[in-house]
Amino acid sequence: MDFIGAYSPDHIVFLLKGFLVTLEVAGISILLSFLLGAILGIVRYTKVPVFAQISAIFVETIRNLPLLLIIFFVYFALPEVGIKLSITWSAILALTIFESAMLAEIIRSGLNSVHKGQMEAGRSSGLSYIQTLWYIILPQGVRRMVPPIVSQFISLLKDTSLAVVIALPEMMHNAQVLNAQNINYIIPIFILVAVIYFIVNFALSLVARRLELNM
Amino acid sequence: MHFGKGFDRVIRFQNVNKHYGDFHVLKDINLTIEKGEVVVIIGPSGSGKSTLLRCINRLETISDGLLEVNEVEISNKKTDINDLRKNIGMVFQHFYLYPHKTVLQNIMLAPMKVLGKSEEEAKKTALYYLEKVGIPDKANSFPSQLSGGQQQRVAIARGLAMSPDIMLFDEPTSALDPEMIGEVLDVMKALAQEGMSMVVVTHEMGFAREVADRVIFIDKGQILEDANPAEFFREPKEERAKLFLSRIFNH
Numbered sequence: 001m002d003f004i005g006a007y008s009p010d011h012i013v014f015l016l017k018g019f020l021v022t023l024e025v026a027g028i029s030i031l032l033s034f035l036l037g038a039i040l041g042i043v044r045y046t047k048v049p050v051f052a053q054i055s056a057i058f059v060e061t062i063r064n065l066p067l068l069l070i071i072f073f074v075y076f077a078l079p080e081v082g083i084k085l086s087i088t089w090s091a092i093l094a095l096t097i098f099e100s101a102m103l104a105e106i107i108r109s110g111l112n113s114v115h116k117g118q119m120e121a122g123r124s125s126g127l128s129y130i131q132t133l134w135y136i137i138l139p140q141g142v143r144r145m146v147p148p149i150v151s152q153f154i155s156l157l158k159d160t161s162l163a164v165v166i167a168l169p170e171m172m173h174n175a176q177v178l179n180a181q182n183i184n185y186i187i188p189i190f191i192l193v194a195v196i197y198f199i200v201n202f203a204l205s206l207v208a209r210r211l212e213l214n215m
Numbered sequence: 216m217h218f219g220k221g222f223d224r225v226i227r228f229q230n231v232n233k234h235y236g237d238f239h240v241l242k243d244i245n246l247t248i249e250k251g252e253v254v255v256i257i258g259p260s261g262s263g264k265s266t267l268l269r270c271i272n273r274l275e276t277i278s279d280g281l282l283e284v285n286e287v288e289i290s291n292k293k294t295d296i297n298d299l300r301k302n303i304g305m306v307f308q309h310f311y312l313y314p315h316k317t318v319l320q321n322i323m324l325a326p327m328k329v330l331g332k333s334e335e336e337a338k339k340t341a342l343y344y345l346e347k348v349g350i351p352d353k354a355n356s357f358p359s360q361l362s363g364g365q366q367q368r369v370a371i372a373r374g375l376a377m378s379p380d381i382m383l384f385d386e387p388t389s390a391l392d393p394e395m396i397g398e399v400l401d402v403m404k405a406l407a408q409e410g411m412s413m414v415v416v417t418h419e420m421g422f423a424r425e426v427a428d429r430v431i432f433i434d435k436g437q438i439l440e441d442a443n444p445a446e447f448f449r450e451p452k453e454e455r456a457k458l459f460l461s462r463i464f465n466h
Contacts, residue, residue: 115311117307117309117311118311118313120274120305120307120311121305121307121311121312121313122313123274123300124272124274124300124303124305125300125304125305125324125325125329125373125374125377126297126298126300126301126325126329126330126377127297127324127325127328127329128297131328131329135324135328136313136324139315140313140314140315143315
C-alpha cells in the first residue's frame with residue numbers, strides 16, 4: 001500500500017474533479033427526477049383518466065428494470081433511433097428516468113397515506129379538488145415523504161457511479177484510472193472515495209432529519 | 216341570529232335510490248326537510264343512515280331519483296357542487312380537523328379560499344364561532360393538543376364559519392369519551408334553538424327526544440318511521456323500531 005503516493009496533490013485534485021462531475025450529474029438528475037416524479041405521482045394519485053394509466057405503466061415498467069440497463073439503453077440504443085446525447089446527458093437522462101419512477105411511488109404513497117376524511121372535510125366545506133389537494137392533502141403528505149425522498153436522493157448520488165460503464169468521468173471512474181496506474185494505490189484510493197461518499201451522504205441524511213423535526 | 220336564505224324547503228328527496236353494486240343501500244327515499252327543522256336520523260348500523268346524510272352534500276352520489284338542496288338539484292351533474300356545499304356545513308364522527316393547521320387556521324381556510332374573505336375578516340368570524348362553542352382560548356392550539364370533545368367543537372365552528380343554511384352531523388358524538396359527549400350536544404342544542412336547519416345521524420336518544428322536531432327511523436335502506444319524537448319514543452308504530460328501541464333502552 002502506498003498512501004503517500006496515492007494521495008499526491010495531483011491525484012486528490014483528479015478525484016475531486018471526478019466528484020464535481022458526480023455532484024453535477026446527481027444535482028441535475030435530482031432536480032429533474034423530482035419534478036417528473038412529482039408530476040407522475042400526483043397524476044397517479046388523482047386518477048386523472050389516461051394520464052394516470054400512462055404514469056402507472058411508466059412507473060411500473062421502469063421500477064422493475066435495473067438502472068444499468070437503462071444507462072446502456074440511453075447511451076447505446078437511443079443513437080440507433082437518432083437520439084445521440086453526450087455521456088453526461090446520457091447519464092442524467094438515465095438517472096432521471098429511473099429515479100423519477102421511484103420518487104413517483106414515494107409521492108403517491110405519501111399522498112395516499114393522508115386519511116380520505118381529510119379530502120372529504122375539505123371538499124364538503126366548498127373547496128375545489130385542487131384547493132383541497134394543495135392546502136390540505138399535500139402539506140400533510142409532504143411531511144411523511146421527506147425521509148424516503150431524501151434516502152432516494154442519497155441512492156441517486158451513489159448510483160451516479162454506475163455511469164462508470166459509459167465512461168462518465170465521475171469519481172468512481174477517476175478512482176479506477178488512478179488504480180490502474182499502480183496496484184498499491186487501490187486500497188488508499190478506495191478508502192478516500194468511500195470517505196467522500198460517506199461524508200456527503202451522511203450530511204444529506206442529517207439535513208433530512210433536521211427538516212423532519214422542523215415540520 | 217338568523218340562518219337561511221329564504222328557502223322554506225331546504226332539502227327534498229324524491230324517490231331516491233342508491234346502489235353499491237348489487238347492494239341496494241337506499242330504497243325509494245322520500246323526505247322533505249323545512250327551514251329551521253332539526254331532523255334526527257336513527258337506525259341500526261348498516262341501515263344506510265350515514266349514506267343518506269352524505270348524499271345531501273354529494274359525498275355520495277345517488278343512483279336515481281331527485282335530490283334538491285335549496286331547490287337546486289344536487290343530483291344533476293351540471294350543478295356547481297362547490298357553490299352548493301358552501302351552504303352545507305358538515306361535521307364528521309372523527310372530526311377530520313386539518314392536523315397541520317391551528318384551530319384558527321382550520322376555521323379560516325374555507326371562508327378565505329371559498330368565500331374570498333380577507334384574513335382579518337375570516338379571523339374575526341373564526342374567533343366569534345370559537346367563543347360560541349366555548350373554547351376561544353384554544354385558537355392557536357393544534358388539533359392534536361385538544362381533547363376529542365374540543366376537537367369536535369372546533370369542527371362545528373369550522374362548519375358554522377361558512378354561514379351555512381344547513382348543518383349535517385354524522386354521528387358527531389360516537390367517537391367521544393362519555394364525559395365529553397355532553398359538551399358537544401350542548402353546542403348542537405344551542406344551534407338548534409337559534410333556528411339552524413340540522414340533519415343529525417346519532418345514537419343519542421336523549422338528544423333526539425329533547426331537541427329534534429322529527430325522528431326518522433331507517434332500516435335496511437328504507438325509511439320506516441318519520442315521526443314526532445315524543446310519539447316515536449312513546450309508541451313506535453313499526454315492529455322493527457320497537458325492537459331497536461328496546462335493545463337500546465334495556466342496557
